[in-house]
Each structure stands twice: as C-alpha cells, then as structure tokens.
Amino acid sequence: MGHPSIFLRTAGCNFLCGGYQAAEAYDGTEYENQTRAMAEKMGEGDANWVCDTIAEWMDGEGREVAELYEEWDENGFLDKIEDGSHIVLTGGEPLLHQDAITSFLDYVEAQGYDPFVEVETNASIYPSEDFRSHVDQYNLSPKLSNSGLKEDLRYNPEIIEQYVKDFTGTQDEANTDFKFVVGSTEDWREIESQFLDRFDIPRENTFLMPAGADQEELGLTREDVADLAINNSVKFTERLQIVIWDEATGV
Numbered sequence: 001m002g003h004p005s006i007f008l009r010t011a012g013c014n015f016l017c018g019g020y021q022a023a024e025a026y027d028g029t030e031y032e033n034q035t036r037a038m039a040e041k042m043g044e045g046d047a048n049w050v051c052d053t054i055a056e057w058m059d060g061e062g063r064e065v066a067e068l069y070e071e072w073d074e075n076g077f078l079d080k081i082e083d084g085s086h087i088v089l090t091g092g093e094p095l096l097h098q099d100a101i102t103s104f105l106d107y108v109e110a111q112g113y114d115p116f117v118e119v120e121t122n123a124s125i126y127p128s129e130d131f132r133s134h135v136d137q138y139n140l141s142p143k144l145s146n147s148g149l150k151e152d153l154r155y156n157p158e159i160i161e162q163y164v165k166d167f168t169g170t171q172d173e174a175n176t177d178f179k180f181v182v183g184s185t186e187d188w189r190e191i192e193s194q195f196l197d198r199f200d201i202p203r204e205n206t207f208l209m210p211a212g213a214d215q216e217e218l219g220l221t222r223e224d225v226a227d228l229a230i231n232n233s234v235k236f237t238e239r240l241q242i243v244i245w246d247e248a249t250g251v
C-alpha cells in the first residue's frame with residue numbers, strides 16, 4: 001500500500017458485489033438495467049457493502065496493444081515504470097481479459113521494460129501460464145456472504161486451492177496475499193472457517209479491509225475491523241484512496 005502504481009483497469013466483472021443492494025443503489029441511473037439484470041442472476045441475501053467501482057467497470061473503450069503503449073508513453077507512465085512504479089491490474093475482474101493483458105505485457109517487456117506486476121482479482125478464475133509468467137504479486141479478494149452474491153458463484157474452492165499452491169514454492173515465484181472486505185465483526189467466523197482453516201492460508205498473508213465506499217462509511221467500520229485484525233493476528237489494510245481522496249476517481 002502506498003507504492004506508486006499505474007492502474008490498468010479493465011471493463012466488465014463476473015460479479016456484482018452488493019447484489020440486490022447494488023442494483024438499488026443504481027436505480028434511476030444509466031446502469032439501472034445492467035445492474036438489475038446482474039442482481040437477478042447473482043444476488044442472494046443481504047449485503048453489508050456494495051462494490052465502489054461499478055460505474056468505472058460497466059463501460060470501457062477498446063485499445064490495440066500498440067495504441068495503449070503509445071498512450072502510456074505520452075502520459076509518462078513508462079518513465080514511471082522505469083523509476084519503479086508497479087503496474088496494478090484491476091477491474092472489474094482483470095482475469096476476464098487475461099489474453100489481452102498478456103499481449104500488452106509481452107509488448108511492454110519487448111520494449112525493454114521489466115515492470116513489477118500486481119493483479120487484483122476476486123479469485124474466481126485461475127490464470128494461464130503465460131499470464132502468470134508476468135505476475136509478481138497476487139492480491140486475492142474472494143467474496144464472503146456479506147457481498148450478497150450466491151455462494152456457488154463467489155466461493156470457488158478448487159481455484160483457491162490452486163492459488164494456495166503458490167505459498168508452497170512449488171508453483172510460481174509470485175507472492176500471494178488474501179484480502180477480505182469486512183463489514184461487520186460477524187464476518188470473521190466465515191473468513192476463518194471457509195478460508196484460513198480450510199486452505200491453511202498463513203495469517204501473515206491475510207489482510208482485513210473495512211467496507212466503505214466513502215469516508216463516512218469507512219469511519220463506521222474501520223476501528224472494529226482493526227480490532228478484529230489485532231485480536232486474530234492477521235493484517236489490517238486501509239482504503240487509502242478513500243481516506244485521501246474520498247469518492248474521487250482517476251487520481
């Protein structure tokens with residue numbers, strides 16, 4: 001956290017975190033039909049948080065690989081990568097576009113750059129070998145029942161198993177961390193039984209992040225989640241962007 005980074009945010013997600021609550025939040029907007037249709041397909045139960053990037057990933061513009069590279073060059077992003085900024089692949093769900101991203105990273109590396117690449121994913125898709133060859137850090141954020149999503153959609157034990165092999169050193173060199181969005185202290189039981197205990201996930205690779213789409217919401221959950229992390233010997237992570245810029249995007 002806090003490391004200078006270039007975010008490559010891809011359009012589209014295979015989840016709609018917040019389920020029916022997310023659809024309600026977008027009633028009366030240009031995304032009403034899309035969010036309602038996704039909630040009908042994916043929603044189950046009550047959510048205690050809603051994805052805060054829906055408006056960012058619902059739309060997107062396509063780019064050819066060379067075109068995106070030129071854009072990054074013009075914006076000085078390649079200079080920043082040379083100075084040590086990370087590339088953070090995020091979305092939506094970036095692994096829906098893993099072939100296109102792989103082509104872009106191949107292109108960047110062919111021009112002589114060697115970026116440190118992080119990927120933020122909901123851990124429902126395991127990436128190809130070509131994609132994995134570019135990644136230095138996985139930030140996995142599997143969703144809990146507090147996301148208001150159907151269990152068979154959000155909980156993917158076989159895929160988590162695959163990622164957890166990264167800890168053994170038998171697979172990739174990349175580091176892998178788990179990050180859980182926590183809206184209430186009740187969420188801990190599920191994190192521990194369905195993830196940490198079941199897959200033997202090390203506590204030092206486990207982060208709790210308070211739910212909250214703006215500074216006001218974050219203020220309501222932050223302290224409880226920090227206490228939960230301290231009491232259970234896992235790490236706490238802040239929503240630094242919201243703390244500094246509140247709801248502003250593109251910063």
Ligand code: SF4
Binds near residue numbers: 017
């Ligand atoms: S997986 Fe991530 S991007 Fe997709 S809806 Fe959930 S929080 Fe938003």
